[in-house]
Amino acid sequence: MTTEKVFAKDKRQRSSPSRLAFVRFAKSAWRAWFFLALIVVWWFVSLNSTSTFFPPLSKIMSTFYDLWIVGNAPSTVLSSLIHFAIGYTISGVGGIVIGVLLWRLPRTSTAVSPLLYFIYVLPAVAILPAVAAIMGYGSEMKVTIIVLAAIWPTLLNTLDGMRSIDPVRMDTAKVLHMSGFRTVRSVVFPNALPQIMAGLRNSLQVAIIMMVVSELIASTSGIGFFILDAQQRFAITEMWTGVIVLGLIGSVLTLIFVAIERVVLRWYIQSRAVEKNS
Amino acid sequence: MVQAQRVGDRPVATEANNREDTGEQGAVLSVRDLRQVYNVGKASEFEAIHDISFSVQKGEFVCIVGPSGAGKTTLLRCLSGLLRPTAGEVLFEGRRLDKVPDRLSVVFQDYSRSLFPWLTVAGNIAVPLKVAGLKDAERKARINEVLRAVGLGDVGRQYPWQLSGGMQQRVAIARSLAHQPDLLLMDEPFASVDAQTRFDLEDLILRVRVEYDVTVVLVTHDIDEALYLSDRIVVLSSSPSRLRTVLDIPLERPRNQLTTRSSEQFGKLRTELLKLVTE
Numbered sequence: 001m002t003t004e005k006v007f008a009k010d011k012r013q014r015s016s017p018s019r020l021a022f023v024r025f026a027k028s029a030w031r032a033w034f035f036l037a038l039i040v041v042w043w044f045v046s047l048n049s050t051s052t053f054f055p056p057l058s059k060i061m062s063t064f065y066d067l068w069i070v071g072n073a074p075s076t077v078l079s080s081l082i083h084f085a086i087g088y089t090i091s092g093v094g095g096i097v098i099g100v101l102l103w104r105l106p107r108t109s110t111a112v113s114p115l116l117y118f119i120y121v122l123p124a125v126a127i128l129p130a131v132a133a134i135m136g137y138g139s140e141m142k143v144t145i146i147v148l149a150a151i152w153p154t155l156l157n158t159l160d161g162m163r164s165i166d167p168v169r170m171d172t173a174k175v176l177h178m179s180g181f182r183t184v185r186s187v188v189f190p191n192a193l194p195q196i197m198a199g200l201r202n203s204l205q206v207a208i209i210m211m212v213v214s215e216l217i218a219s220t221s222g223i224g225f226f227i228l229d230a231q232q233r234f235a236i237t238e239m240w241t242g243v244i245v246l247g248l249i250g251s252v253l254t255l256i257f258v259a260i261e262r263v264v265l266r267w268y269i270q271s272r273a274v275e276k277n278s
Numbered sequence: 279m280v281q282a283q284r285v286g287d288r289p290v291a292t293e294a295n296n297r298e299d300t301g302e303q304g305a306v307l308s309v310r311d312l313r314q315v316y317n318v319g320k321a322s323e324f325e326a327i328h329d330i331s332f333s334v335q336k337g338e339f340v341c342i343v344g345p346s347g348a349g350k351t352t353l354l355r356c357l358s359g360l361l362r363p364t365a366g367e368v369l370f371e372g373r374r375l376d377k378v379p380d381r382l383s384v385v386f387q388d389y390s391r392s393l394f395p396w397l398t399v400a401g402n403i404a405v406p407l408k409v410a411g412l413k414d415a416e417r418k419a420r421i422n423e424v425l426r427a428v429g430l431g432d433v434g435r436q437y438p439w440q441l442s443g444g445m446q447q448r449v450a451i452a453r454s455l456a457h458q459p460d461l462l463l464m465d466e467p468f469a470s471v472d473a474q475t476r477f478d479l480e481d482l483i484l485r486v487r488v489e490y491d492v493t494v495v496l497v498t499h500d501i502d503e504a505l506y507l508s509d510r511i512v513v514l515s516s517s518p519s520r521l522r523t524v525l526d527i528p529l530e531r532p533r534n535q536l537t538t539r540s541s542e543q544f545g546k547l548r549t550e551l552l553k554l555v556t557e
Binding site (some may be wrong): 176 | 355358377378380383384386388391392394395396406409410416437439440453454498
């Protein structure tokens with residue numbers, strides 16, 4: 001088993017970089033083909049479309065170019081992205097900090113958990129009117145609604161990840177004479193990190209959704225407003241370009257997240273791969 | 279000696295318990311009437327250890343054997359200060375345990391759980407050295423030294439999970455030696471590796487305990503292993519664990535996997551020990 005592992009690793013290292021690059025390219029090509037094929041089909045099927053709701057893709061693309069490449073539509077997205085950035089940062093940091101605190105203070109945790117779960121199961125959309133009534137329709141309301149919805153995956157995953165620490169690992173920390181703080185920082189936290197990252201990724205999706213939702217009522221800017229406004233003006237082609245932009249934003253943010261996750265959890269991803277091979 | 283004076287602080291206890299143990303003053307570890315009961319007062323009350331007393335002298339290699347389920351791991355947790363006994367006491371260098379003492383180290387059975395997978399080999403060994411406040415350069419030197427001592431060369435930059443099981447347990451042993459303990463407790467340390475690696479690791483631990491002048495207490499269910507390693511063997515009965523006997527192992531050192539294990543004396547001791555364990 002051991003020798004095989006070493007051998008497999010050697011083989012990987014020995015294969016030439018150009019071959020490696022080809023394998024990587026082939027993998028990405030395989031990953032993309034279905035998506036690309038659908039776009040091509042869409043392009044040709046919609047070519048002579050006269051439907052109001054499904055304009056030709058070629059028309060969508062030319063409108064896209066006019067509005068988003070040479071036009072000034074991108075500026076409307078900026079406010080959305082600022083709300084998202086602030087809301088997601090608060091959700092991520094707050095979720096981790098509160099999760100760690102609740103783990104450290106189990107009695108407090110028991111006392112507040114019914115309240116937490118009550119807010120957690122409430123759809124954030126349902127309290128949107130209440131938040132708007134209290135805070136008005138400005139940025140504060142939008143950030144608040146993003147945080148109220150996006151904090152939960154991170155918070156609950158952090159708490160759960162910290163709780164699921166292996167008792168042998170805690171014994172090891174004691175045997176190595178680690179202080180309480182050092183144990184949390186250097187053992188419990190890294191141990192929970194895979195789960196915390198999974199929580200952060202869920203929070204990312206929720207934050208994007210709430211970014212759009214928060215702009216659907218009484219808003220005058222943002223990507224959500226852009227889509228809704230275009231629909232209400234019967235500018236269906238414009239509306240579709242907004243949807244495409246939103247898809248692109250979501251994809252880019254997810255790609256950035258995955259890239260960061262690969263660095264932060266390198267040990268985890270690689271050790272899992274070793275386990276699978278052995 | 280400082281340790282002896284510490285014992286002197288508790289004259290009554292020392293007098294009262296100074297029974298079969300000779301030379302308790304120099305003991306690294308003394309266990310007195312240790313009892314461990316789980317779920318006290320509940321229907322599921324369960325006595326794991328019943329009034330065990332023995333002591334370990336400086337430089338000794340003592341193995342603890344017993345039938346499976348005999349509470350060997352519980353006993354080791356009490357000896358290390360990880361678990362507070364229900365009654366009785368454990369003295370380490372004359373001082374009563376309330377936490378894991380600085381000069382004591384533990385090697386657990388399952389290296390995949392005790393080594394931190396997010397740290398490299400060097401990072402793992404550095405943990406106790408950072409806790410002890412060693413400077414960077416000193417730390418590096420110590421890490422290289424212990425890695426060499428356990429027969430691992432240039433693996434400091436690799437992660438534990440990139441190594442074989444035997445190598446990982448060597449890393450765990452290196453980490454436990456890094457802050458130069460007086461006593462090393464080992465809980466079935468070679469149970470998760472294959473037979474050949476097991477022999478290698480047994481010889482390794484016999485070598486490093488001389489090199490590091492460390493007293494070793496090792497829990498095992500393998501009586502051949504206990505015979506091969508020990509100066510004395512503490513034999514436990516089945517649950518609740520009582521002290522059956524303490525067996526002297528007068529096999530000469532240095533020991534050799536082939537000649538020691540095939541000697542007539544080894545065979546006799548083996549029969550005696552097997553009787554004690556299975557009876």
